[in-house]
Amino acid sequence: MAVDMSMNVLIVDDYKTMLRILRNLLRQLNFVNIEDATDGTMALNVLRQTDIGLIISDWNMEPMTGIQLLREVRSDDNLKHIPFVMITAESKTENVIAAKEAGVSNYIVKPFNAETLKTKLTSVLGEF
Amino acid sequence: MSANHAIDSQLDKRLDEIRTGVSETVSVDDIKEVVESIMGSMQGELTATDIQLYLELESLASFIDAAKSDIAALRPDEVTDDYIPTATDELDAIVDATAEATNRIMDYAEIIEGVCDDVSPEVADKLMEATTNIFEACGFQDITGQRITKVVNALKEIDDKVNRLVDAFGSEIDRYKAAMPQEEPEENKKITDEDLLGGPQLQEKAQSQEEIDALLASFD
Numbered sequence: 597m598a599v600d601m602s603m604n605v606l607i608v609d610d611y612k613t614m615l616r617i618l619r620n621l622l623r624q625l626n627f628v629n630i631e632d633a634t635d636g637t638m639a640l641n642v643l644r645q646t647d648i649g650l651i652i653s654d655w656n657m658e659p660m661t662g663i664q665l666l667r668e669v670r671s672d673d674n675l676k677h678i679p680f681v682m683i684t685a686e687s688k689t690e691n692v693i694a695a696k697e698a699g700v701s702n703y704i705v706k707p708f709n710a711e712t713l714k715t716k717l718t719s720v721l722g723e724f
Numbered sequence: 725m726s727a728n729h730a731i732d733s734q735l736d737k738r739l740d741e742i743r744t745g746v747s748e749t750v751s752v753d754d755i756k757e758v759v760e761s762i763m764g765s766m767q768g769e770l771t772a773t774d775i776q777l778y779l780e781l782e783s784l785a786s787f788i789d790a791a792k793s794d795i796a797a798l799r800p801d802e803v804t805d806d807y808i809p810t811a812t813d814e815l816d817a818i819v820d821a822t823a824e825a826t827n828r829i830m831d832y833a834e835i836i837e838g839v840c841d842d843v844s845p846e847v848a849d850k851l852m853e854a855t856t857n858i859f860e861a862c863g864f865q866d867i868t869g870q871r872i873t874k875v876v877n878a879l880k881e882i883d884d885k886v887n888r889l890v891d892a893f894g895s896e897i898d899r900y901k902a903a904m905p906q907e908e909p910e911e912n913k914k915i916t917d918e919d920l921l922g923g924p925q926l927q928e929k930a931q932s933q934e935e936i937d938a939l940l941a942s943f944d
Binding site: 609611612613614616617620621624656685706707708709710 | 823826827830833834837852855856859860862863864865866867869870
């Protein structure tokens with residue numbers, strides 16, 4: 597099934613610069629509807645008000661971290677189907693294991709490039 | 725009750741007060757007080773062992789005094805009052821400056837990207853590739869920001885520990901500061917070449933070009 601490029605993509609990061617970078621890279625990949633949030637709590641509010649098709653989240657945020665957001669999403673019947681990609685500088689094995697156990701769809705280590713972003717999103721959503 | 729028992733009882737009481745009055749640390753002044761109290765209680769006929777103990781305690785009291793002076797001379801209060809706040813302010817300024825620069829770079833990358841619709845597909849592809857690379861490279865700001873935040877948190881830990889040291893040695897530091905003032909009064913202080921090497925000023929303290937122009941003009 598073709599990827600719906602008009603789906604709402606939620607990007608979550610406490611660094612506004614990173615939100616802007618992600619927004620630009622996603623736009624270059626032809627995603628047109630991009631929402632953003634600066635921490636997990638704000639992201640949950642967006643998720644409960646908007647039909648989101650993909651979540652791309654940082655890990656290290658306050659007060660709710662990316663892994664806490666992931667757990668919240670996976671434990672919510674209305675949200676648990678949404679693909680969740682973690683983009684983070686946390687690259688320790690235990691982080692990756694914890695994210696996998698919490699149900700992450702894919703994991704991108706910062707710094708990353710557009711090609712890696714596209715490859716990982718393709719593996720989660722299918723060819724686009 | 726004998727005199728010795730009365731002294732023991734007073735000492736026990738003071739030790740109990742110290743035990744219940746502090747959670748983790750005992751102030752140096754308290755230790756000194758207890759040692760002096762033990763020494764003061766050693767009255768009457770002394771045995772050789774008593775004298776030996778007395779000398780050891782006296783030496784301990786001298787050691788504590790010397791240690792207090794040495795630590796006060798290091799002026800740990802300067803670390804918490806000046807050095808650490810300055811360091812964290814400078815680090816915060818780095819994060820702000822890199823964020824501002826990164827956003828400006830992206831402003832112009834977005835303008836270049838916007839031109840893609842007005843040029844041939846070959847040129848548009850090249851422009852798009854260039855702007856993608858610029859966006860990727862801008863990711864440095866996020867990584868450096870996170871690293872600097874870790875350093876700031878480490879400095880806060882150090883600040884907390886040095887603050888405890890300052891609390892424990894507060895009175896001794898005050899005595900040292902009074903006896904050995906480091907800074908000359910501002911009006912008497914001669915500015916050295918080293919004083920003029922402060923590096924970039926923090927934005928809120930920095931003078932604008934207009935202010936510097938006005939200052940220079942004031943000499944005319």
